Amino acid sequence: MSGKHDPRTEIDSGNDRKLSRRDFLKKAPPAVAGLMVLGGMGAGLGAAVRAARDEAPKIRDYRPLGKTGLKLSDIGMGAGVDDAVIRYAYDRGITYFDTADSYYNGRGEEAFGRALKSVRDKCVISTKHMVEPGWKKDVLKEKVNASLKRLGSDYADLLFVQGVGDPALFKNEEILSAYRELKEEGKYRFLCFSTHDTDIVVPAAIESGLFSAAMLMYVPSMFQKMDEMHTRLHEAGIGIIAMKALKGGEAINVLEKAKPGRTFAQASIEWALQDKKISTVLISMRTFEHIDEYLAVSGSGR
Numbered sequence: 001m002s003g004k005h006d007p008r009t010e011i012d013s014g015n016d017r018k019l020s021r022r023d024f025l026k027k028a029p030p031a032v033a034g035l036m037v038l039g040g041m042g043a044g045l046g047a048a049v050r051a052a053r054d055e056a057p058k059i060r061d062y063r064p065l066g067k068t069g070l071k072l073s074d075i076g077m078g079a080g081v082d083d084a085v086i087r088y089a090y091d092r093g094i095t096y097f098d099t100a101d102s103y104y105n106g107r108g109e110e111a112f113g114r115a116l117k118s119v120r121d122k123c124v125i126s127t128k129h130m131v132e133p134g135w136k137k138d139v140l141k142e143k144v145n146a147s148l149k150r151l152g153s154d155y156a157d158l159l160f161v162q163g164v165g166d167p168a169l170f171k172n173e174e175i176l177s178a179y180r181e182l183k184e185e186g187k188y189r190f191l192c193f194s195t196h197d198t199d200i201v202v203p204a205a206i207e208s209g210l211f212s213a214a215m216l217m218y219v220p221s222m223f224q225k226m227d228e229m230h231t232r233l234h235e236a237g238i239g240i241i242a243m244k245a246l247k248g249g250e251a252i253n254v255l256e257k258a259k260p261g262r263t264f265a266q267a268s269i270e271w272a273l274q275d276k277k278i279s280t281v282l283i284s285m286r287t288f289e290h291i292d293e294y295l296a297v298s299g300s301g302r
Helices: 022-026 032-041 047-055 081-089 103-115 117-122 137-151 167-171 173-184 198-207 226-234 245-251 264-273 290-297
Strands: 062-064 069-075 076-077 095-100 125-132 156-162 188-195 213-217 239-243 280-284
Touching: 022 125, 022 188, 032 069, 069 076, 076 290, 081 103, 095 264, 095 280, 103 117, 103 137, 103 245, 137 156, 137 173, 173 188, 188 198, 188 239, 198 226, 213 226, 226 239, 245 264, 245 280, 264 280, 264 290
Parallel strands: 076 095, 076 280, 095 125, 125 156, 156 188, 188 213, 213 239, 239 280
Antiparallel strands: 062 069
C-alpha cells in the first residue's frame, strides 16, 4: 500500500449502498448539508459541496506498520457501524479500519464490508476474535470465515488474537494449527494480537515470532513498562497500534500541556502521535463530527 492516498469525494460509488438525498442530509456534516440545500444536489454533490469537503480536516501522515510493508493513516477508525460515516472517514484519508466479530453483534463487520467494498484494495481492514484455549481448530476457522463473509472479503489484512491475557495461548498447538491453515488458505495477510496485559504478554509475543503487529493500551499510568515494551516491539519490527489513548490522556491531564483551543480528544491523540514508534492511533468514530474533530491533529507527530 502506498503512503499516498487518493480520497474520494463521492459517498455513493460502485456497488456501495446508495443514500437518498433526504438520508444524506440527515447524515452529512452541517456545513456540507447546508451547501446542498442552498445549491441543490444535482447530478452529484456539486462543486461547492466538494470544495467544502476538501477544506475539512484530513489525514496528513501515513506511518509504516512494522515490517509488513503496509502504511496506515496515523489515525485509524475503530468500531464503525454507520455506512456513510465509514465512507466519509475514507474520503478524509483514513486507510485503517478496525472491527471485531463481537462489535455490534457482527454489524460492524457488515458495515465496513458495505461501505468499503469498492475501495477494498486501498484499505487495511482488521478484525479480531476472542480465542478460548480449549477450542478445536475448526471452531476458530469457522469464526474467521464467518467474519470474512460479513466483511464481504476473501481476506483480512490484519487478523487479531483479541484480548490475550495468558501468553500460554501462543504455544497452543490446536490454535496455532488453525492460524497456519487460515494463512495457507489466504484468509489473512498478517497475524496480530491485542492485550490489556502489556507487561506480561508482549515479551512472550516477541519470543514466539508469530506476530506482525500489536494493539496495546496507550495508558502509561497503568503499565509502567509501556515505553520499554514499545521499544522492544519496535526493535523486533512489530507494528504498534495504540488504543485507548483518550484514557491515557485523561490519566496524565493532557489538556494542561496541550495547545490552546484543543479539545480533550485532540490533545490526547496529538500526545500519542508524538511517539514515533506508534504506527497509528486507533479511536472509535461514530459520527461525522468525531472524524472532523480527530483528524484536525493528524500529522502533528511528524
